[in-house]
Amino acid sequence: MNETVTVRVQKVKKNGIKARLIFFLILVAVLLLVTIFADKIVPYDPYAQDLSLSRLPPSASHWMGTDQYGRDVFSRVVVGAQTSVFSTLALVGVISVFGTIVGTLCGYYGGALDSIVMRISDVCLAFPGLVFALAIAALLGGGVSNAVIALAVISWPKYARVARSQTLALKNGPFVSAARLSGSSSMQMILRHILPNIIGPILVTAMLDIGTMMMELAGLSFLGLGAQPPTAEWGNMMSGGRSMLQTYPWLVLSPGFAIFLTVVIFNLLGDTVRDYMDPKNSRAR
Amino acid sequence: MEPILKVTDLSKSFSRAGKNEFFAVDHVSFEVMPGEILGIVGESGSGKSTIAKLITRQIDATTGTIEIDGQDITKLTGRQLIPVYAKVQMVFQTPAGSFDPRRTLGDGICESLRNKGISKVEREAKARGLLEQCGLSSEFLERYPHQVSGGQCQRAAIARALMCDPRILIFDEATSALDVTVQKQIIELLQQLQREKKLAYLFICHNLALVQQFCDKVLVLYDGKIVEYGLPDDVILYPQSEYARRLVDAIF
Structure with missing residues (x-):
């Protein structure tokens, strides 16, 4: 009696999570579509300057007003998504794959490789991330790709740590031992048995990381070390409008709102993916 | 001897x-x-x-x-x-834990022969025979560890151990x-x-x-x-x- 009630409650909860997951996946899909087709859907050329239209407040023809060179802010925000979203996704993709490979190898083989890599990652984690990234970006010079490289250099250890701890938990477990007794080589065990079983937590970390990385990339651009003017990029645009925050607030608020919205969507998707993967909810799958 | x-x-x-x-x-x-x-x-x-x-x-x-x-x-x-x-082969203490949760029992049972490069048809035929000897029907090849009972899982583990004679x-x-x-x-x-x-x-x-x-x-x-x-x-x-x-x- 009691058991059926619990099962039903779990099922309802599970369906709720599934609905939420689909909802956020649709939102992300819309966001990505807008980003991909940004060039086609913007009402104005985001780089066309017209000083006679300078600093117009938001109106029906310019939804988010215009900036000091008369460029349409809405068009720039939409096109700016290409730089912000794509570079963030590339960044998270690179660090999650690299970190996972390194962490899994460290966890599996241990020994000197493990000690060396983990000390390097300790250094990366002990340093305030953005400061370290600033130093690297300053060394490499401005530009979106350099900002991505700078953040990648300091951000991979998080994934290496997750992958390493998960691998350590699995590698002496019975099913990995059984695979070894079946004559599997180390590579086969990592690819067939360990990676598929640790990919869940890594995926969740990556999802939740998208928001953080987007903000850090925008932060670097804001400080002048990421995308360079006149490139439409959110951090860059906020930086350009900063001095006019009190007189022409839409110059800062529009890209700020775009960052806020994107980060919230990706974070909520990350939370939902985590709930969905939680073994307490997922046995019914 | x-x-x-x-x-x-x-x-x-x-x-x-x-x-x-x-x-x-x-x-x-x-x-x-x-x-x-x-x-x-x-x-x-x-x-x-x-x-x-x-x-x-x-x-x-x-x-x-x-x-x-x-x-x-x-x-x-x-x-x-x-x-x-x-x-030498081994059967472990925890039946369900000795099979990869993301793979079927058949995958686990056939793994040793797969590593030896024996064809899928041949190894599955052998697995079916051994499962039967161990008192399980061949449909267990398609099951996942969490879908079978402890006793069934242990029989599958015995079949797996016997695969390479x-x-x-x-x-x-x-x-x-x-x-x-x-x-x-x-x-x-x-x-x-x-x-x-x-x-x-x-x-x-x-x-x-x-x-x-x-x-x-x-x-x-x-x-x-x-x-x-x-x-x-x-x-x-x-x-x-x-x-x-x-x-x-x-x-x-």
């Missing part, structure tokens, strides 16, 4: 900072002949499972040698061990996680398989009564050392050591 498994002076120690070395297995020697069933009993922490891990080379021995079918395997590493695993099987408390009726069925299955295939078993267990009816010889382990080694009836009726006497008293 040559023993299929010969363990000589085997020990495993762990060094502890500021303390003496701790011997999990303390200079142990024994033999298993082809077709023989040797039971190892002892309390938790007496080193039973460590012996199983040492023999299957999941951990390295501190001293001593392990010979399988006349071949010293103590120092083999990596790929050199693959032919050894065709002769081993000479000796190690059971590390393979029936401990199962309820008594299922335990009895598994023991009957093991007896039948042993008769059919002339297998040797190393049967690690803490159930003395089970050992008495099932094993040809028994070895009692205490604190990593062998305190009794002989025929089950002798050990149980005339225990020589203090620990074995207490163990027998606790049960009968």
Whole structure:
């Protein structure tokens, strides 16, 4: 009696999570579509300057007003998504794959490789991330790709740590031992048995990381070390409008709102993916 | 006749900072002949499972040698061990835990033959035959570990162990996680398989009564050392050591 009630409650909860997951996946899909087709859907050329239209407040023809060179802010925000979203996704993709490979190898083989890599990652984690990234970006010079490289250099250890701890938990477990007794080589065990079983937590970390990385990339651009003017990029645009925050607030608020919205969507998707993967909810799958 | 498994002076120690070395297995020697069933009993922490891990080379021995079918395997590493695993196989204590949760039982059972490069059709045919021998229908090939009961999973694990036609099987408390009726069925299955295939078993267990009816010889382990080694009836009726006497008293 009691058991059926619990099962039903779990099922309802599970369906709720599934609905939420689909909802956020649709939102992300819309966001990505807008980003991909940004060039086609913007009402104005985001780089066309017209000083006679300078600093117009938001109106029906310019939804988010215009900036000091008369460029349409809405068009720039939409096109700016290409730089912000794509570079963030590339960044998270690179660090999650690299970190996972390194962490899994460290966890599996241990020994000197493990000690060396983990000390390097300790250094990366002990340093305030953005400061370290600033130093690297300053060394490499401005530009979106350099900002991505700078953040990648300091951000991979998080994934290496997750992958390493998960691998350590699995590698002496019975099913990995059984695979070894079946004559599997180390590579086969990592690819067939360990990676598929640790990919869940890594995926969740990556999802939740998208928001953080987007903000850090925008932060670097804001400080002048990421995308360079006149490139439409959110951090860059906020930086350009900063001095006019009190007189022409839409110059800062529009890209700020775009960052806020994107980060919230990706974070909520990350939370939902985590709930969905939680073994307490997922046995019914 | 040559023993299929010969363990000589085997020990495993762990060094502890500021303390003496701790011997999990303390200079142990024994033999298993082809077709023989040797039971190892002892309390938790007496080193039973460590012996199983040492023999299957999941951990390295501190001293001593392990010979399988006349071949010293103590120092083999990596790929050199693959032919050894065709002769010695193991069934684990946790039935569900010994199969990859993201793969079907069939994947797990066929893995050893897949690694040898045998075709999918051939290996699945063999797996079906072995599953049937172990009392499971061939549809279990498609099931996932969480979809089957503990007893069914353990039968599948036995089928997996038999896939590469081993000479000796190690059971590390393979029936401990199962309820008594299922335990009895598994023991009957093991007896039948042993008769059919002339297998040797190393049967690690803490159930003395089970050992008495099932094993040809028994070895009692205490604190990593062998305190009794002989025929089950002798050990149980005339225990020589203090620990074995207490163990027998606790049960009968």
